[in-house]
Amino acid sequence: MKISDVKAVYPKYQHVGKSWRTHFWQIAVRVESDAGVVGWGYGGGGVGAVEVVNRHLRELLVGRRVNDVDDISEIWDDLYFACLPYGRGGLAVMGLSGVDLALWDMLGRAEGKRVCELLGGVRRERVRAYATGQDIAWYRDLGFTAHKSPQHRRDRAEEDRGRILAWAAEARRELGPEALLMVDAYMSWEADFAVEMAAQLASQRIYWFEDVLLPDDLEGLAALRPRIAPILLAGGEHDFTAHGFARLAGAQALDLWQPDVTWCGGLTAALRIAALAEKHGIPLVPHRGGEVWGLHLLAAGIGEDLAELVMGRRGDSRDQVWLGAPEPTDGYLCLPEEPGFGVRVNEELL
Numbered sequence: 001m002k003i004s005d006v007k008a009v010y011p012k013y014q015h016v017g018k019s020w021r022t023h024f025w026q027i028a029v030r031v032e033s034d035a036g037v038v039g040w041g042y043g044g045g046g047v048g049a050v051e052v053v054n055r056h057l058r059e060l061l062v063g064r065r066v067n068d069v070d071d072i073s074e075i076w077d078d079l080y081f082a083c084l085p086y087g088r089g090g091l092a093v094m095g096l097s098g099v100d101l102a103l104w105d106m107l108g109r110a111e112g113k114r115v116c117e118l119l120g121g122v123r124r125e126r127v128r129a130y131a132t133g134q135d136i137a138w139y140r141d142l143g144f145t146a147h148k149s150p151q152h153r154r155d156r157a158e159e160d161r162g163r164i165l166a167w168a169a170e171a172r173r174e175l176g177p178e179a180l181l182m183v184d185a186y187m188s189w190e191a192d193f194a195v196e197m198a199a200q201l202a203s204q205r206i207y208w209f210e211d212v213l214l215p216d217d218l219e220g221l222a223a224l225r226p227r228i229a230p231i232l233l234a235g236g237e238h239d240f241t242a243h244g245f246a247r248l249a250g251a252q253a254l255d256l257w258q259p260d261v262t263w264c265g266g267l268t269a270a271l272r273i274a275a276l277a278e279k280h281g282i283p284l285v286p287h288r289g290g291e292v293w294g295l296h297l298l299a300a301g302i303g304e305d306l307a308e309l310v311m312g313r314r315g316d317s318r319d320q321v322w323l324g325a326p327e328p329t330d331g332y333l334c335l336p337e338e339p340g341f342g343v344r345v346n347e348e349l350l
Contacts, residue, residue, distance in 0.1 A: 002064065080096065187211050211237070
């Protein structure tokens with residue numbers, strides 16, 4: 001089959017934060033074939049990425065053949081090369097991610113196969129999920145045994161320490177002695193603060209600290225890793241393509257990689273990053289991997305058996321762009337049975 005049309009849309013969000021997400025949150029990408037098969041993908045980059053897809057990538061895609069995964073890989077290379085002058089990362093690669101995922105979805109639908117089957121088949125019938133947010137009691141009630149808390153510093157050292165220690169004590173008490181607990185600093189901590197918190201949290205056995213420093217500070221990250229051990233230093237959601245992760249590997253900057261499949265270049269890029277991680281013996285846990293775009297990767301046995309679900313708080317209102325996405329059961333996720341990624345777009349938000 002050949003690609004007959006491509007269109008990116010920025011959904012009509014009602015519940016995104018007033019930040020960069022206001023106009024630069026996730027995009028939906030539709031790819032249509034001359035066989036009448038339509039694929040959908042999810043990308044990042046908001047209104048900027050929509051322009052990249054609709055005004056540049058579309059003209060390179062229409063007429064391209066998509067009959068197997070090698071065709072998708074070849075298309076990825078060509079689109080990435082075309083974007084090099086203005087986008088080796090950021091908005092261009094986030095837009096490319098949505099296109100790439102739509103191509104995988106279209107191929108799966110054309111062949112009547114789930115994307116995980118295109119990756120070699122199901123290796124995990126269910127994937128352990130972890131809940132990101134602040135509502136520990138809700139996560140306990142849902143059966144989660146793994147939880148990550150956003151803990152941004154507010155430049156009040158004593159208050160920050162107290163809040164983080166209180167969270168860890170509550171999470172351990174509510175979720176049990178074997179639960180995995182993780183902290184997301186979102187680039188707001190200094191190295192010395194991370195070392196101090198690692199010592200004070202030692203009894204709580206924290207699994208990882210995430211995004212402690214700026215992602216460009218490879219030297220600082222590499223120096224911090226041994227100082228917080230045995231807590232792992234995690235990151236990678238703000239890095240793009242296997243080229244970017246090769247630089248992380250060369251600098252020995254992180255203990256655990258977290259590429260976002262909808263940002264890093266799509267599934268094609270994620271597969272290359274995963275191969276690089278395996279080569280270097282680095283565990284891989286995709287950012288927001290509990291969404292179907294990363295879940296198929298994990299269900300195929302690629303990366304660790306751990307999938308992030310950003311849950312927020314019980315009763316929160318949220319925009320449901322994709323219908324049919326799996327819900328956690330006793331802290332685990334199972335793939336949809338439908339071909340492709342197994343979800344359909346909510347037309348009301350387009």
